[in-house]
Amino acid sequence: xxxxxxxxxxxxxxxxxxxxxVSWEDKGTKELRHVVRAIIIEGDKLVFVHVDRDDAFGxxxxxxxxxxxxxxxxxxxxGLKRELKEELxxxxxxxxxxGQVRDYYHLINRKNINDYYLVKVTGHGERNLTQDEIKKWHxxxxxxxxxxxxxxxxxxxxxxxxxxxxNRELPVLRKAKQVIDKYNLMEGNDE
Numbered sequence: 416x417x418x419x420x421x422x423x424x425x426x427x428x429x430x431x432x433x434x435x436x437v438s439w440e441d442k443g444t445k446e447l448r449h450v451v452r453a454i455i456i457e458g459d460k461l462v463f464v465h466v467d468r469d470d471a472f473g474x475x476x477x478x479x480x481x482x483x484x485x486x487x488x489x490x491x492x493x494g495l496k497r498e499l500k501e502e503l504x505x506x507x508x509x510x511x512x513x514g515q516v517r518d519y520y521h522l523i524n525r526k527n528i529n530d531y532y533l534v535k536v537t538g539h540g541e542r543n544l545t546q547d548e549i550k551k552w553h554x555x556x557x558x559x560x561x562x563x564x565x566x567x568x569x570x571x572x573x574x575x576x577x578x579x580x581x582n583r584e585l586p587v588l589r590k591a592k593q594v595i596d597k598y599n600l601m602e603g604n605d606e
Contacts, residue, residue: 430514438575452482
């Protein structure tokens, strides 16, 4: 059975975006990566990953949704839960499918197919970060209100990579906010 058919909340008009990389020259795509990502609800906040990196993309500090590549033997549910456990040390309930964003990183010749989900934290445990996540990207988690996260994404235009991340994630955050408001999914969200 398809994961999206099993989820608790249905999303009207899920995100379906194709985004071009306007930051770097297209020199062809050599890698296709299937990625699962989450807008994460914990209490009255959303959980994001804060990244501080210094690599081929530049010296950067920005936020993005947590997630990562789906392994060949995994389905989306397994991949998402594994990635969130590794990166943030959290266990989650998957609430809704928010949609798909296809984007490119021309600098590394890669196309990403990003499937986004809305999830809620159900437990905490140990993180299991890769050496790159620890040493190169200095991943930490950060909890933000929907409005503050949106303002950060709007301001993430100072670097080529943060612009790509913002273009990919701002529409998803707005879709998640619609679902959160429609189903009253956050504590203190009684509007």
